[in-house]
Amino acid sequence: MTNEIEYKEAKILAHTIVQSITLDAIKKECPTVPEIKIEISREVTDNELTECLQLLNSNLGKTYESVNGKKWKTGKREEMLEEGLVYVLFRLLDSDKLLGFMSMKLINERSLQVLYLYEIQLDEHYRNMKLGSFLMKKLEVIVKSINKEGKLKKLWYKTYKDEYHDSNDSNLILTGVALTVFSVNKKARGLYNRLGYTLHRDSEIEKVLRNGKIIEPDYYMLEKVVN
Numbered sequence: 001m002t003n004e005i006e007y008k009e010a011k012i013l014a015h016t017i018v019q020s021i022t023l024d025a026i027k028k029e030c031p032t033v034p035e036i037k038i039e040i041s042r043e044v045t046d047n048e049l050t051e052c053l054q055l056l057n058s059n060l061g062k063t064y065e066s067v068n069g070k071k072w073k074t075g076k077r078e079e080m081l082e083e084g085l086v087y088v089l090f091r092l093l094d095s096d097k098l099l100g101f102m103s104m105k106l107i108n109e110r111s112l113q114v115l116y117l118y119e120i121q122l123d124e125h126y127r128n129m130k131l132g133s134f135l136m137k138k139l140e141v142i143v144k145s146i147n148k149e150g151k152l153k154k155l156w157y158k159t160y161k162d163e164y165h166d167s168n169d170s171n172l173i174l175t176g177v178a179l180t181v182f183s184v185n186k187k188a189r190g191l192y193n194r195l196g197y198t199l200h201r202d203s204e205i206e207k208v209l210r211n212g213k214i215i216e217p218d219y220y221m222l223e224k225v226v227n
């Protein structure tokens with residue numbers, strides 16, 4: 001049953017991504033990004049997964065190791081295969097080299113009905129070209145499109161009938177985008193902050209000791225409410 005819902009959610013999500021994240025828009029908004037191609041996938045192959053994990057490792061491997069231990073890749077690989085995830089892979093047109101990827105999923109938990117961004121990773125040579133900002137803004141467009149289109153609303157009502165008043169219940173929507181970020185990842189936090197992300201109510205928070213010292217948690221959970 002769960003798999004069937006996640007399968008359908010991923011189908012809705014992938015369809016909306018295709019319409020929102022287009023080469024034309026990237027060319028226009030991020031003119032310094034070289035010629036690329038976009039692959040949107042609901043089932044990544046072993047090779048694709050390995051490529052993504054390699055990029056993740058070169059970008060944040062040290063942080064993952066310090067937070068989750070030396071064997072972090074095993075758990076990460078499992079997470080990356082989670083049902084319902086949709087991948088967007090960006091490759092250089094001429095060499096097929098993976099320039100970056102995103103993975104995301106629609107979530108319906110009691111306190112969380114969001115588009116959850118699992119990963120956004122760009123190769124270091126292709127950062128600071130506004131691609132990250134562009135993609136993050138597109139997530140909000142995707143949320144709005146899914147809410148407007150209505151298929152997810154129907155699916156959620158059919159699946160979780162007892163939790164909503166009727167098929168027009170105003171809670172039958174995605175409230176926005178959510179993500180998790182390492183507290184030490186100041187650059188990404190700066191980007192999210194600039195884009196209006198705030199701490200989610202379920203996030204871990206920093207602790208201020210008696211001597212004024214601030215202890216940050218390993219991760220923060222951030223959200224951007226989309227109306």
Ligand SMILES: CC(C)(COP(=O)(O)OP(=O)(O)OC[C@H]1O[C@@H](n2cnc3c(N)ncnc32)[C@H](O)[C@@H]1OP(=O)(O)O)[C@@H](O)C(=O)NCCC(=O)NCCS
Nearest residue numbers: 059120121122127128129130131132133180181187188190
């Ligand atoms: C985080 C990441 C996706 C951002 O992508 P990006 O394409 O480099 O981001 P952008 O080019 O849109 O923005 C980055 C820079 O552009 C500038 N910029 C972009 N939009 C701006 C705006 N509206 N106003 C001012 N400055 C802006 C800033 O100088 C910013 O630099 P800063 O973050 O050092 O302040 C990318 O750096 C990355 O892949 N990092 C490694 C992996 C990672 O940390 N992922 C996040 C995991 S939660």
